[in-house]
Amino acid sequence: MTQAHKQKISSKASQFTESVIREMTRVALQHNAVNLAQGFPDFPCPPELKQAAYEAIAGDVNQYGITWGDRAFRHALAEKVRWYLGLEIDPERHITVTCGSTEAMAATMLATVDPGDEVIVFEPYYENYGPDAVIASATPRYVSLHPPDWTFDEAELRQAFNNNTKAIIINTPHNPTGKVFSREELTLIAELCQKWDVLVFTDEIYEHILYDGTEHIAMATLPGMEERTVTINSLSKTYSVTGWRVGYILANPELTGAIRRVHDFLTVGAPAPLQRAGVAAMQLPESYYKELAILYQEKRDSLLQILDEVGIPYSIPKGAYYVLADISRFGYKTDVDFVLYLIKEIGVAAVPGSSFFSQPEKASKFIRFCFSKKPETLAVAGDRLLKLQSILQKAT
Structure with a gap:
């Protein structure tokens, strides 16, 4: 008697993939791209937190x-x-x-x-x-x-x-x-x-x-x-x-x-x-939070200036540390195709908009940039993104 084949993977696990955001970080590392994909700062945390962590570990x-x-x-x-x-x-x-x-x-x-x-x-x-x-x-x-x-x-x-x-x-x-x-x-x-x-x-x-x-x-x-x-x-x-x-x-x-x-x-x-x-x-102190908002507003404005120079439309964020940009002018069929081009050929990682929508067709014109990065990181990303100007000029 032949034993019935059992499904090894649960129906729940079959309904979603691994994180696309975190996958973009792995692809960025493979191609030495500036990571404006995953939402983590590339600068240190407050020293008070480090000291407290040291003391807690040392104190068993x-x-x-x-x-x-x-x-x-x-x-x-x-x-x-x-x-x-x-x-x-x-x-x-x-x-x-x-x-x-x-x-x-x-x-x-x-x-x-x-x-x-x-x-x-x-x-x-x-x-x-x-x-x-x-x-x-x-x-x-x-x-x-x-x-x-x-x-x-x-x-x-x-x-x-x-x-x-x-x-x-x-x-x-x-x-x-x-x-x-x-x-x-x-x-x-x-x-x-x-x-x-x-x-x-x-x-x-x-x-x-x-x-x-x-x-x-x-x-x-x-x-x-x-x-x-x-x-x-x-x-x-x-x-x-x-x-x-x-x-x-x-x-x-x-x-x-x-x-x-x-x-x-x-x-x-x-x-x-x-x-x-x-x-x-x-x-x-309360001043920490005020300074944090000022710091991030400077980073936001720096990235928005870069996108303006390149000619990529975007929505102005009022909070958090991301910019959702419109890539429809580039003529790519999907957001994923464009992001992979951006990583491999331009050297900057972003997240395809399809990570954030239930239906991929709604997302094809969007990508997300993260700006929780050091000024030097944003400057390098800006220099690389300026290469996109020539692509837009050819498209128009």
Whole structure:
């Protein structure tokens, strides 16, 4: 009797690929290209964090800590949230420390979403959200953000809500567009979430990287929203430690209890000495955040000037550290083809827009540049990108 062939790969794993963003870093290394693809700084983190990490390791903070977060870090975090967002957070009941915001979103979805539930995702979106929904056996429901200001259509958003809607994901400031959701937009979303009894998962990892006087509004601060909002964040971007993998979740005690159980069996805990260094991060003065925004605005303006010189249109980001550029003038069939040309022939890596859209045809004219780099890095990238001028001249 012949044994039936069994499918070795799960249906979940078959629905998505490895990260395209991280793949672009590997291709960039192969071709010695300037990496404006993956979103990590190429400059040092604050020295206070390094010193705190050294001291924690030297002090033998090297074993398992409390699964859901080092107590000193949670208390320092609650104090920082209090002065920045105005939220009163109980460090014992409202905080879960995770292995980066990536695990935070996955743990949140696994703890709250059941098969058949729908999760609303604004598109374009950070590439992890789709696979997160699949892993949680949820159905993503996409709502378009429309260029150049990346606004959504109120009617489309209202139509997306229904009795199967469990949650909506909001990323503000937004990756990849640089959009910062306005109070008016968030108020409308809050109204719909309360009407349909929907949770909000907010990814606020770029909360301090803001431009042109733009204000970050945390959804949990809006009336009626603190109890139904799960706020996700990380040390990674604000403190330039993307490799430390220390993220955190703020949620009401009921949700926190479920999230902690999932987190416990996903990763046990985030790195103990680096959580202790997170205390130093939370204790940095308010001036640090003001200087950070000024630093990144200079980097943004530097990259935008380069794109202007080359003749590549773009949307002006109001937050985060990315620029979504329009490559339709180059005549390439796909965004992937153009990015591979850019890496291999021009020597600059970017991310194809298809990483951020559910349907590749929507993405074919977009690529994303990251500008969280040293001035010297951006200067080299600029010199190389200027080679594209001749291609555009031939095309016109």
